[in-house]
Amino acid sequence: MxxxxxxxxxxxxxxxxxxxxxxxxxxxxxxxxxxxxxxxxxxxxxxxxxxxxxxxxxxxxxGLVNAHSHLELTGLRGFLEGLDFREWLRTLTIVRRDLLSEDDLLDASRLGIAEALRHGITTLADCTDSALPLAAMRELGVRGIGYVEVFGPDPLQCDESMARLRQRVAVLRAADTSLVRTGVSPHAPYTVSATLFAATAAFARAEELPMAVHVGESAAESAFVVEGTGPFAVRLRERGIAVAPQALSPIALLEDTGVLAARPLLVHVIRADDRDFARIADHGATIVHCPISNAKLGHGIAPLDRMLAHGIATGLGSDSVASNDRMHLLDEARQATLFHAVRSGSPDSLSAHDALGLATHGGARALGLGDTIGTIExxxxxxxxxxxxxxxxxxxxxxxxxxxxxxxxxxxxxxxxxxxxxxxxxxxxxQAASADWEARQRVTAARLGEWRQRRSQ
Ligand SMILES: [Zn+2]
Known part of the structure; x- marks a missing residue:
């Protein structure tokens, strides 16, 4: 002992x-x-x-707090390079659905956690379609929240999506531990109808589930929500789904549908103004800033200064390695300070101490874990x-x-x-590494490479 x-x-x-x-x-x-x-x-x-x-x-x-990851996508590092966002998302969705087995996604999750731990990350807030990262987090002893994703841009899909979500959450929650908790994630405004947002928010509040939402990430998303136009609108209309202007902004949509009242973790929030940040602050919702992923996908530099000025609990996240290639929170902290300095024209507007604060107690507070982790006390x-x-x-x-x-x-x-x-x-x-995970991931990577080659012929 x-x-x-x-x-x-x-x-x-x-x-x-x-x-x-x-x-x-x-x-x-x-x-x-x-x-x-x-x-x-x-x-x-x-x-x-x-x-x-x-x-x-x-x-x-x-320990560092990675407040946004997609562990199950670890095997897609470098695979979607250079694609525009809609094509990036479409390819990712096809690959995850058609080419990756549950074993692949579990190995990818284990390898992602191994990478996290080697880089000093002790807590992960992971958005997942498969829910397998929850099992991997429990297996490897890391702390985390696994937000189970729900999708459904057609309001007619809402009941079906909710029934499946309720069933999955009931099963997953039974395995929750003092370290690993189940949450929910209505994915994003262009993949989730207002009806489904409202239903998920009501469910999360009633069940006291942590919730995460991707929001304010791209110009295409803003056009979709505010005007009912742009590439996401075109795609949904092609599928026979009615699209109309929904709200003043993506954040306003989350307020209107009751999502902000469930105090979610908001992922990205690049496109938001002071009225949006006031909405977020008023409800006690939180933000995870993903500077490298935001830059790599060409989405922009999030107004971190405004988030902090509004007193919003803000952490740092890597996002998936499919839009970053690394899971390294010190790297996100460095990038956050560099972007902040570029935006403000001042070298110490976000100091290294402030950036480390975001990577530790900022993330902890953003996840509602501020009393448990994030400082040495x-x-x-x-x-x-x-x-x-x-x-x-x-x-x-x-x-x-x-x-x-x-x-x-x-x-x-x-x-x-x-x-x-x-x-x-x-x-x-x-301590818990296994060479088998890597060997199996190499086989999967070869299969993905062959698929892409066939597709391009
Ligand atoms: Zn994400």
């Missing part, structure tokens, strides 16, 4: 609620943080036989990540937050990662 107490010391500890601590220490007891402070003071706070892990030249910080869960700061491409370190966001972003592998005190990455090695 592992001892109840363990002390971790590090050259830097970043509690996130207070400035970085040089030569700091974190005492973990029964999966929770018992104490944090200068290493020199630790002995007064722990039993004499407490094991000590001296991590050395590292930054020890709260006594009483919170011991969800921690440690990144090495030695090496000539990182040193010298004058400020560990700047080193993490600007020098390590995109390339750092975490040395140590734990969730609720359970070590999942030790010495940079994932």
């Amino acid at each position: 592992s001892p109840a107490h363990t002390l971790y010391t590090a050259d830097w500890v970043l509690p996130m609620v207070t400035p970085p601590l040089p030569q700091g220490a974190v005492l973990v007891r029964d999966g929770q943080i018992a104490w944090v402070g200068p290493a020199a003071h630790a002995t007064a706070h722990m039993p004499a036989d407490t094991p000590v892990h001296a991590l050395g030249t590292v930054a020890l910080m709260p 006594p009483g919170k869960a011991a969800d921690l990540a440690a990144f090495a700061l030695d090496g000539t491409d990182i040193q010298p370190v004058h400020d560990p937050a700047v080193a993490l966001v600007h020098a390590l972003a995109g390339r750092a592998t975490a040395l140590l990662v734990m969730v609720a005190g359970r070590v999942l990455v030790r010495d940079g090695q994932l």
Whole structure:
């Protein structure tokens, strides 16, 4: 049996609620943080036989919160490169439906979680069609919410979509744990009718389910909602579905249908004005900012400054690797600061400390987990990540937050990662990795490549 107490010391500890601590220490007891402070003071706070892990030249910080992912799409990394958004979405939908088995989607989810953990991510907020990421999260010990997606642009489909959603959620929820919860996600305004939005919101509120919605992502979506025009309108009319202007904006549509009242996590929110942000703030809804995915799909730079000015709980998300190619939250933090500086013309308008805050307690609050995770404070869960700061491409370190966001972003592998005190990455090695997942994914990738070649002939 592992001892109840363990002390971790590090050259830097970043509690996130207070400035970085040089030569700091974190005492973990029964999966929770018992104490944090200068290493020199630790002995007064722990039993004499407490094991000590001296991590050395590292930054020890709260585990990163990836507030938007699609784990089941991990096998589509690089597969949809350069497609315009509607074609990107259409190809993705066909591939997921026709070419990927449940085993493929489960392996993809496992590989996505392995990537997350190696990069210090301890919590995932995952939107999923298959619901298999929920099983993978439970299997691998990470913390997360799996939002089960519901689709149905035709109001006539609403009852059928809701019946299926209720049935799936009942089954999935029975397997919820203290770490992994089931939620729901009406996908987006161009794939979900106003009727279905209203029904899903009522269901989420009645059942107290977490909810996530993609919204304010593209010009095509705004044209569809506000004017009933554009490529999504054309496609739905081709399918015989009536399309009309629906609301002043996609966010207004969510307010009108009762979705905002269910306090959802809003994904992207690139296209929104101050009236929209006031609507979001008034209802206590939250946002996940996905700077790299937004840029890669050519959708734009979200007005993060306005989200924060309105006091909206905001986190960072990678989105799927099909629109990012990496799942690396430090990379998202770096990109968020760079875009912010470009937009404002000021170099420190979003500091590295602020960006790390979004990647930790910002995401935690956006997911309603602010009391449990996101900072290193006594009483919170011991969800921690440690990144090495030695090496000539990182040193010298004058400020560990700047080193993490600007020098390590995109390339750092975490040395140590734990969730609720359970070590999942030790010495940079994932404890539960399996070579079988990768071998099977290579076979799947070859099949996808052949499919695309046949299609282009
Ligand atoms: Zn997404």
